[in-house]
Every structure is written in structure tokens, then in C-alpha cells.
Amino acid sequence: MEQASIFPGRIRLGMVGGGEGAFIGAVHRHAARFDDRYELLAGALSSSAEASQRSGRALGLERIYDDYQQMATAESAREDGIEAVCIVTPNHMHAPVARAFLEAGMHVICDKPVTIHSEDARMLKALAEERGLLFAVTHNYSAYPMVRHAQQMVREGALGDIRVVQVQYAQDWLAAPLEQSGQKQAAWRTDPAKAGGGAIGDIGSHAWQLADTITGLRLESLAAQLSSFVPGRVIDDDVQVLLRYKGGARGMLWASQVAPGCTNELRIRVVGSAGGIEWAQEQPNELYWTPLGEPTRIVTRGSAAMNAAGARTSRIPAGHPEGYIDAFGALYSEIATHLLARRHGGDPGAAQFPTIDDGLRGVLFIEAVQASSRTGGCWTSMPD
Amino acid sequence: MEQASIFPGRIRLGMVGGGEGAFIGAVHRHAARFDDRYELLAGALSSSAEASQRSGRALGLERIYDDYQQMATAESAREDGIEAVCIVTPNHMHAPVARAFLEAGMHVICDKPVTIHSEDARMLKALAEERGLLFAVTHNYSAYPMVRHAQQMVREGALGDIRVVQVQYAQDWLAAPLEQSGQKQAAWRTDPAKAGGGAIGDIGSHAWQLADTITGLRLESLAAQLSSFVPGRVIDDDVQVLLRYKGGARGMLWASQVAPGCTNELRIRVVGSAGGIEWAQEQPNELYWTPLGEPTRIVTRGSAAMNAAGARTSRIPAGHPEGYIDAFGALYSEIATHLLARRHGGDPGAAQFPTIDDGLRGVLFIEAVQASSRTGGCWTSMPD
């Protein structure tokens, strides 16, 4: 991706959330630094002023703020203020923080699910459009080279008509009541007020988006059952969904946080009339591709068999595994290419990443799943 | 399994169906011969008398009949007549053939689904009980050693409370309209009058039974969508089901005959509060077992880690792969042990295999899936 930079300079970036005890903040910093396309200059890293200062100093940040409002105001007043903010707070804070920075005139890079309620997502979408600002959503798995490769294959018709989509995202980390131990990640992710949804929000939304980005299909309706298996848990830790896509394809989605044997098992199989593909996030450098009636091919990242979409986010030769941070970094670099093109008035080319449009659809998906489950699993239409 | 034989002699066996162009008949013959516990003596191998004679001669059969009625009558009149009949016809013939042989006083070994309509299965169950005859159903996958091992693990509580069951059986052989080419297997298996169900009957029933035998859980209700993806096909070639088990476990079942990339991909994952297991029929000698919080273990058939239930149907040392016919043969040997124990008035010990009870529940499952799908996928209760 070093070569992909056609515009000079780096994006001036700020971060909200991601302080002490956070997991995803450090990942975003690695990702932003990966291809040297960002400079992290400012932060309000924690909901407490004290923790925010301490976290910022530990990172050697130049400009540390007590809270995000102070940061939005101060940075917008500086000539060298940040151009974009990265939001990695718990989910319930995404909307107010994003709103503040959009109103302060800054681009937003926000973790998923973009909001808890779809009306907030609609508000943010309208606001970003009104201000002419970019609103990117970090569905990071969409930037894996073999996911991009799969997406191009579908677009080009290599699979024929899509018939079946099987997608799952299964983990084991909440199989016991970890939230009762005070572990910070578990605590907010199992609190409905902060997380909105449990398994469905945290990982089900990723599974949905992976199918969405690869197939380009849009959901018509679904039937879902949410479960809370761990005693004392007040949020779903497992979700199973039947899917009907517009145009006739059918699908199934399973997300679970209580599945021993699954570490971070995000997998997808797409079945079409002319062939099928299979990809698993834990072995992300390989895509299994079976043309109907022929042997399965193992298409390897970095090999001559990759198409342009896949090659775009691939960096190193085949057989040298790329991983989670590489793909997260690729997503950041795609966003940087877009932002630099805006800054310099150029064409971002094929730069591609999820935006508030995807984010909004994701929240609508979560809401539809929750609505179906509340009715005992009845079929529920997706709003347009 | 040579050692498992505690009673002398072989079962005198007849076969109905399984002549020219059949697939499963040859498999049953291999299976019956595997451990040398049966003698195949008689057959009505085809629905046409001429083909039946030709097929019987090709196999070197001693007693060849024009049709099954003639066979039932003649064999029951002989002192050295067959003791058991193996039924491997298309599904719609299972019920009349089984009835004829039960009425002639012979044990029945019948392919699945045991009947098309549950009332027929109930009739056969009543008849077998009334006559005191054995009615075995060849859900062959249940005899794989690692399936038996998994079953014992669940029974012993190694997985804790079962929470989630994910099972699939996906193939690709009907992804194109093979039935229009005159291929005999495809022709009857896509004919509703002969097959009853398509993917749901042919392979969905195996997937159901695999979950049933391993977990011992009973279904409470389900929501299902059947699809016929291939143009011109008048039977389902794909089925997706949400499952609710009594006691609170949840499940998903996918069966497809139109999935390039899947050859004969029968897989199951069972998730419990204390651990999870995963097994795939295409690599049947290994069971993946993950105790909660510990590394996954690869439990290998034939190794010291196998439990008694698994070891019972395992023959050769670890690393020497057993396969489909070995497991089918193990099922036949379990049935033989039972039949010989009956003949000699002994105790069959731990011999275990699906019976008409399982067969009936399987038909009820298929009917419930079809009923749910007809209502657009509404939740449908399983009858008791």
C-alpha cells in the first residue's frame, strides 16, 4: 500500500475513546500508522478527564483533552487542527461524539455498529451530507484482500446467480459470565444501555456486513432468535437468523459469543449457480473457489491469480501471511486516499470503504433481528 | 469388529432394490460383507423382473425373484429362508416392501427416510412391534466411531448443558438439472412422488439424525424455508431451518444439493456450557474437542483417547483412515449382533443402531419442515 499513495502528506487525526483497558483503540492506532498515512495528534481517550490525560501521555500524544466536546471545539479553532476524528468509544457514545465533530467540520471514522438507534444513524447521515463531510465506518473485515477479491468475482458474475449465503461469526470469550469479573470489555459489551445489542451488535453486524459487501445483495426479510445463554446475562450472547434476499437468494447467519472451539471464527460461503466460494477470517490469505463441476482452487493472497480489487489492499508476496492489523490498516489507507484526494481536489480512484450508508443499513439489520426475536422469531421485513 | 462377534454364524439376508444403476445397493452389500456377519442369499433387485434377474445374476445371487411379493412369500416358506431383508428401493416403495416382509415374519433393515408419510411409519412401527420383529433404519453416519465418541461425551456431561447445535449437509451434485439428462439417481430423487422430499429427505434427514443421535435432544419447534433453485426442478434442492430444542438449546440446519465447493459436506458443531465439539464426515477420523478455556484437542479414531462407545465401532489403528463403507459396515455389524443375540437368545450388549422409532421421528421432522415452509417459514411445533 506504500505505492498506493498518490497524494502527498498525512491526515491529521484525532481519537475519541481507546484509552486504558480498551482493545480496539490500540488496533485503530496500529491501523492508522501501518502505511504511514496518518498523524495522530489529538485525543480524548477516556470518559474521565484524568484517565484521558494519563492515556494520552502514555502514548506521547501532543494534544490531550479532558473530553470530546472540548476537543471538537479546540481542534476546530486551530489552523493545524485535526482533519478527521476516529471514534472508538462504547457504542452508545458514537452518535453524540460523531455529531459534535461533524458540527465542528471534521470527517468521522467511526467504529461499528455506528449507532444504537437507526434514527441516530439517519441523523448522522443527513448531517454529514449537509456539511459535505466523510463518514466512514470501520467494518474492517471488508478490507481483507481476499474479501475484495471475492467481491469482484461476484460482481463479474463468476459465481452466476447467487443462491445461498451462509455466514457465521462465532467466538467463545463470553461463554462464562466474564462481565461479573469486572473485565472492562465484557462489562460494557454486555450492558444493553452501552452496547445496544450483544452478539448481534458486536459481531453479528460484522457477519451481516461481510455478506453484504461480498454479495451486494439486499435483504428483504428475516426470522431470528436471540438467546442469552449465560446465567445472569441481560443481553443476547447468541443469535441465529434465516435470511431472504431480494431476488431470491436465501441465507443463514449465526453469531455467538458462547461457542468453545470458536476463537474468532468469522466465515462465509457464497453459493451461486456457476460456482461457490468460501473464506474464513482466521486463515484470511486463502479463498476457496469452486467452479461448478471442477476441483476447488485455493486462491492465495499475493499470487498471480488475484484480481485487481484483491491486489489493491494486498502488500506483501504470497505466503507471507497478512493478518488482522494489515487489513485494518488497509481500510485506513483507503480512507486516507479518499481524504487526501478531497484535500488536494483529486480523484480517489478505486478507494473503497464502508460509509454511514452501510452503517445505517447495519443498524436497521440489528433492529430487524431484535424485532423478529421479540415476536418469537416471526418473519420481519427490512425497511428500505 | 471381528472381535465383536460373540455369537456364531451369519445372518441370512435378502435385498430389495439395489440393482443396475443404483448407488446405495452396492454400498449396503459392501457393508453387509464387511465384517462377514451376513450371507446375501436372495434378491428382488429391480422393479422390473427382467432387470431384477439380470442384476441378481451379475452378483452371483443364489435366489433371484421377479418382485418383492414373490420373494417374501417364497422365502418365508423355506426353512433356510432369509431372516432379514434389506430395503434399498426409492423411498416410496419402503412402506409396501417393509410391510410385506414384516408380515412374512422377517426382520427389516430399511434405508432412510423410512417412509414418505408418517402414518406409514407409524403403521410399520406398530406392525414390527406386534410381530416382535426388528426394524432397523440405516442412518449410517451414526455408526462412525467419532460420532459414537461424541455421543458418549454428551451423555457423560463433558460438554455441560447443550446450548447450540449447528449442522449442515451440503452437496453439489444437483447444482445443474441433472435429472433432465436421464441419470437414474437424479431422476427418482427429484421426483416428489418417489422421493417425498428433495434435499430435506435425502440429506436433511441425515443431518437431523446426526444432531439427534449425538445430542439426544428432542425438537420442540422449527421454522424452515425450502427452495428449488434449479430451473425446472419440482422438488426442494436446498433447505434452511431454525431449530428450538426442548430444554432451551437452539440450532440451525442447512442441507443443500446445489452448493459447489461442497462434495458431501456433512458437518456438526455442538456447543455446550463446558465445551464444544466439531466433526465433519469428510474427515471422519478426527473429532475436535474444546474444553472451555483450553486448547482444542484433535481426538483421533483408534487412539487411546477414544471412549468405549467410539472404540466399539472402530477397527484399525489410528492413522489408518476408516471411511464411509467402514462405518456403514459397522452399522450392519451392530444390527447383526442384535439379530444373532435374538436368534441365540443372548444379550446383544451395547449394540446400537437407529430403529423405526428414529425413522418415524425423522419423517415427522421432514413433515414439520415441509409444513413450516408451506406457511412461508412460520414456526411449527413438532408432534410428540
Place this chain on the structure above:
Amino acid sequence: MEQASIFPGRIRLGMVGGGEGAFIGAVHRHAARFDDRYELLAGALSSSAEASQRSGRALGLERIYDDYQQMATAESAREDGIEAVCIVTPNHMHAPVARAFLEAGMHVICDKPVTIHSEDARMLKALAEERGLLFAVTHNYSAYPMVRHAQQMVREGALGDIRVVQVQYAQDWLAAPLEQSGQKQAAWRTDPAKAGGGAIGDIGSHAWQLADTITGLRLESLAAQLSSFVPGRVIDDDVQVLLRYKGGARGMLWASQVAPGCTNELRIRVVGSAGGIEWAQEQPNELYWTPLGEPTRIVTRGSAAMNAAGARTSRIPAGHPEGYIDAFGALYSEIATHLLARRHGGDPGAAQFPTIDDGLRGVLFIEAVQASSRTGGCWTSMPD
């Protein structure tokens, strides 16, 4: 393989060795029975008359002999005597037993290594030729369908010029001094007088033969180190060999009986100028085939991608795994086709199996490895 039978009838078979406590005898019986091409009629199953009688009765054998000489004499005198003998004794008995039955006019099917000393193998070869009898050697791995497929690929030039052969056969069952526990298999297999070689004879010879049959290359010279890692063991339990083939290909062979993590891990990779293949016995239904510069293909047994040589020993549809006994049975059926063609004066067609020629070359390989190791690993030429 049912269909492969073009000649009527079954081969009348006898067995020497394979009684109580034996592993491989039961496998040979399963294999002979698999396709219903043999009738096991006579046996001298143990070196003690009493055990021989007991073992024979347990199997329901018709004609049980106290020893092999008695059996050779008696069977040759009968009009319905056996046509072929299967020899599954410890290695040191292969030569005298085979000689006795050849001299009595019977075909021989002998386990490997065919003899301990190459002069004995030469003697048996001369004797079989002189008498016009078949001498088959049960290198069973050569009958796996994907091995046959690989062989045909090499013959047809799909791999271009062969450059490198990497083959290994690693097990763990002798990692501890099992022979000191009285386990019968371990006892004779670690006794130089009975086994001849340890790892090199028991499994190294299989690894050699697998490379030999797939590539058709002939060895020029080798350098080897034999090791006896387990304290108290007086025979090799690990062997490592560098290989030079005629024509310039190079290879490496590792065989070990002391490798935890390896159950029965016979694997081969053949590298050519136009592509490479990889196969592993523990997952025998798949061959990995990589044309130079293209993605790896997973060629599946039973699929449309199989060539004629592979299809010949394959029975059931793709995705229904065949295993060790299926392949062993295929070898027996190939031998039966040959023997029946002889009996009926017909053409055995493409029936193919290792013979005394392969057996002799195998013994010469073992002797060369032992000779090299004795000199500290110096390069040693293979005799022509």
C-alpha cells in the same frame, strides 16, 4: 470395483500367519472380502499348532493346518485346493513360506518387506518365474485412487521433469519401549532377527515404494542415518535418507516410529518443472495439484477430475471417504482380476499391483540404507 469383475468366480485363498494378536492378518481378510473376489478356505494362522487351530476356528475357517508345510502339501493335493496363499507372518518367515507354496504350485500374495535378505528375494523371483506363478507384494498404499491418479499424471508429463521428491512416513507408536511390555506387534517388529529392519523395514519401505510407484524414477545412490532413539532398543526406530535418482532428481525420505504428533503420517510431495503434487495417507481422498504459476487444485477422489488410473480403484461417489481398508481391498481386487484372467485365459487389462520385482527392489533399498548407515552415512550406490 464390483463392476471391474469381468471374469466369474472367486479366488480360492489360504492364509499363513494372521492369527491371534496379529494386526495385519485381519486387514488382509477384510481386504480380500471387500469386493467379494476371494474365498478364504484354508489357513495356518500361527507358528504354534494349537494357536493356529484356535485362530482358525474363531474365524470359522474350513481347513485349518498346524503349520504351513502341512498346508502347502495338503492343499496342493486337493482338487479344490487353494489357488493362492496370502503370507502375513513376521518378515523372517516370508521367504521359507513363499518358497514352500511356490514349490507346491500356488500363487503368492506376500506382505512387505518381501524378505530380509535380497538373495532370498532373488531366489523367490527366479522360482516364481520358473514355475509361471504370480508373486504379488502388498504395498497397499499404491492402490489408493489418488496415488494411482498421481502416477498417471506423472506418466503423462503433467508435472514436467521431476526435480524433487519429499516423502515421509512417521508414527509415534514406538516412542516408548513398548516392546518391553510384551505387546506382540512391538516385540517382533523390534527384533532384528524377525523384522530385519526397524523403521526402515516396516514403514521406510512403504515410503520408498510410494515414491517409486508414483514417480517411476529409479534410485542411483543414497546417504542414510539410522537411529535407535529409545533406550534399550536394538533396531532402528528412525531413519533419514538423502536420495539421488537416475536422471538428476533429488529426494529426501524420513521414516520414524518415535514421533509424537504423527499417527500414521505417510506423505509425499513430488516437484516437477511444470507443477507439483502433494498427498497424505491420513486424508487419502484428496490430491493437491499445483500447475506452475496457478492456484492449487484439490482433486477429489470420485470427482469428474479423476483420471482413468485413479477411477479404476475408486468405488463410491466423491465426498464419501474411502480409507485404508478400501485401498487394501482395491489391491486385492487388482490381484484377483489378474489371477482370474490367468485362470480363464483372458486379458487382465490395466490390473496393476506390486510384484516380486518391486519387492526385490524394496529389499535392495533397505540393504543400501543399512549399508550407508553402517559407514556413518556415506553415499552408497543402489545395485542395478
Place this chain on the structure above:
Amino acid sequence: MEQASIFPGRIRLGMVGGGEGAFIGAVHRHAARFDDRYELLAGALSSSAEASQRSGRALGLERIYDDYQQMATAESAREDGIEAVCIVTPNHMHAPVARAFLEAGMHVICDKPVTIHSEDARMLKALAEERGLLFAVTHNYSAYPMVRHAQQMVREGALGDIRVVQVQYAQDWLAAPLEQSGQKQAAWRTDPAKAGGGAIGDIGSHAWQLADTITGLRLESLAAQLSSFVPGRVIDDDVQVLLRYKGGARGMLWASQVAPGCTNELRIRVVGSAGGIEWAQEQPNELYWTPLGEPTRIVTRGSAAMNAAGARTSRIPAGHPEGYIDAFGALYSEIATHLLARRHGGDPGAAQFPTIDDGLRGVLFIEAVQASSRTGGCWTSMPD
């Protein structure tokens, strides 16, 4: 690794080599940037002044030099001059460049093999020691978390006595005469004057080092055959080696650049009296661990089963794959910890990485392989 930083600040880094058309230079830059422990300030990135300037400008480098001598002189004269130089030139330039920077008082981070001739490596070792400077060698695979985990397992005796080491590093990128196409990487890597060795130097040295770092065993002697399979090639493209370790362990090493089917297949198996382990670089997040007599465990990076050595270079939760750049970055961070500890007079703790000592032993290994091969593969002792 963010947390691992116990000393403030970043290392001021320069780079020699790694300009246009280079592969490994970009990797080193990614690695140095990964954990934000370095600032790349200066470079002489190419052997031509013009290309060096152009490459430096493309990277936005602050101080660009025409050649390395100029850079060494100028940087040593600045108060804010670089503290360490990273050398990523073709192999033949390692020695003169390293010498120049050591003499200018800077630490060296050098790619492998550290030199072509062992006398140069000895000279550099003496010089570094004399000047009290660090000389790190970037055997990057040694920094993978599961490699570290394996190393600690061996040190703690989990495997018992090491008996067998099987290591391979196979690629396919030079299976055709790529160097004749003008591809820059292929050109110098197949030029004996610039590369020293072919497969043995480029990847065989990595395979050797992987075994070296995990087992801690030292070689006693070896027998090797180098091959040049591709017509017209004047350097080895395949190497096969038998190994004898001090203390009695035996090993085999294969490295190949002409193996279709192998992309970057660096694998190792270590067999001990109490268990065995297996690791493959292409799936680096998993270590297979088999205690003798028990099922194989899949030990996953980031899981609770990791030991301290493995956890030290692991960053993100299990199931989120780390890859090649993550491990290369971990190596750089280990070196940074060491350099910062030196700068601040503190204790670097468990920071661990290969140094000139390992580099020298690696060159001696390469020379021994070349010497053995020249004698036709005779056993050759390793110098102490």
C-alpha cells in the same frame, strides 16, 4: 507491544538499501513503524545516487544521501544523527556497509545472511564488540509468538530429549528462469557474487535459524546436496541436508525455490521423547503440540495457553490473525527495547533477538553446506 515500551522515545533510524524495486526494504519500514518505536530519518536507499535520492523523496525522508559512506560520515557528525542503521542491501554489501556504520559508532540492524564469507562475519562481530555496539540480525521468523512459545516449551523440557528436527522452507517463485526476465529481486538473488548462496542463503538460512532458535541445539556435522534445477541458473535453487546435532539429535532440512505448491512454506517439526510440536509459517497463529500418548492440542496465539515468551511478542486477541509484518515488527520492537535500555541505562528485560553471534553461525552453516555439496555430499563438521 505498545505496553512493552518501558523507556520513552523512539530510536533514530537510518536505512541503507531498500529503494525502488526492493521488497524487503518496505517490510523493514513497516516493521520499524509498527509499534511506533523508531523514527526513520536518513537513508542511502540505492546503489546509484540518483535512485537513492528519488527513492528517499518518494518516502518523504528528511535526510537523503548519495551513498552509505557519505551517510555514515554525515550522520555521525550530527548531534541528532541516527543511532542505528538498518541494512537491507544485497548480501555482498552487508559487510562493507555494516563496517562503515560500526566504525562511525552506530548500532547495526542487518538482514541475513549477515555476510557472504564467515571471515567478514567474524570481523564484524569483533568490531561491534570492540566498539560496544549492538549488531542485530533480522531473522524475522524467530519473533513469531508461537515460535517463542515453542522455544520456551523446549527450554522447560516439555518435549523431553529432542530426537528429531524436520525443517523445510520451500517456495516456487524461481521455478522458471525469472532472473532472465530482468526482475530485480530474482537477478541479484541468483547472482553468486551478490547473493553468496541461492536457496541455501536466501531461505535455507532461515530454516536453519528457526530450528536453531527453537531447539537451542548446536550442529555437529551435516551432509548436503545443492542443486541448480532451472536451466541456465548458476546458483543453487534447491538444497537438501542431513543434520547431526551435538547430543545425538538428528535432523533434515530442505529448502527449495522451485517447488510449485509451496508458496512460502517454512515449517518445522520437533520430536522429543515426551512430545512433539509442529509449526508452519503460513498459519503462524497455531502451534500443534502433542504430548506423548495424548491428543494433539492446537495452541492458539493470544489464548490463555500461551506461555510468557509467546505472549511477549503477541499483541491482539486470539482469532485475530497476526502475520508476517506483525512478527517483523515484534523483532524491531525487541531491538528497540534493547537500544532504549542502553540509551537510558536501564535493563532491557527479556528482550530477545538474533545478533551477530547467530549471524556468524548462520554463515558457517551455509559454508558447511556448500563445502559438503562440493565433495559430493560427504559429511562435514561444523566449526566451533
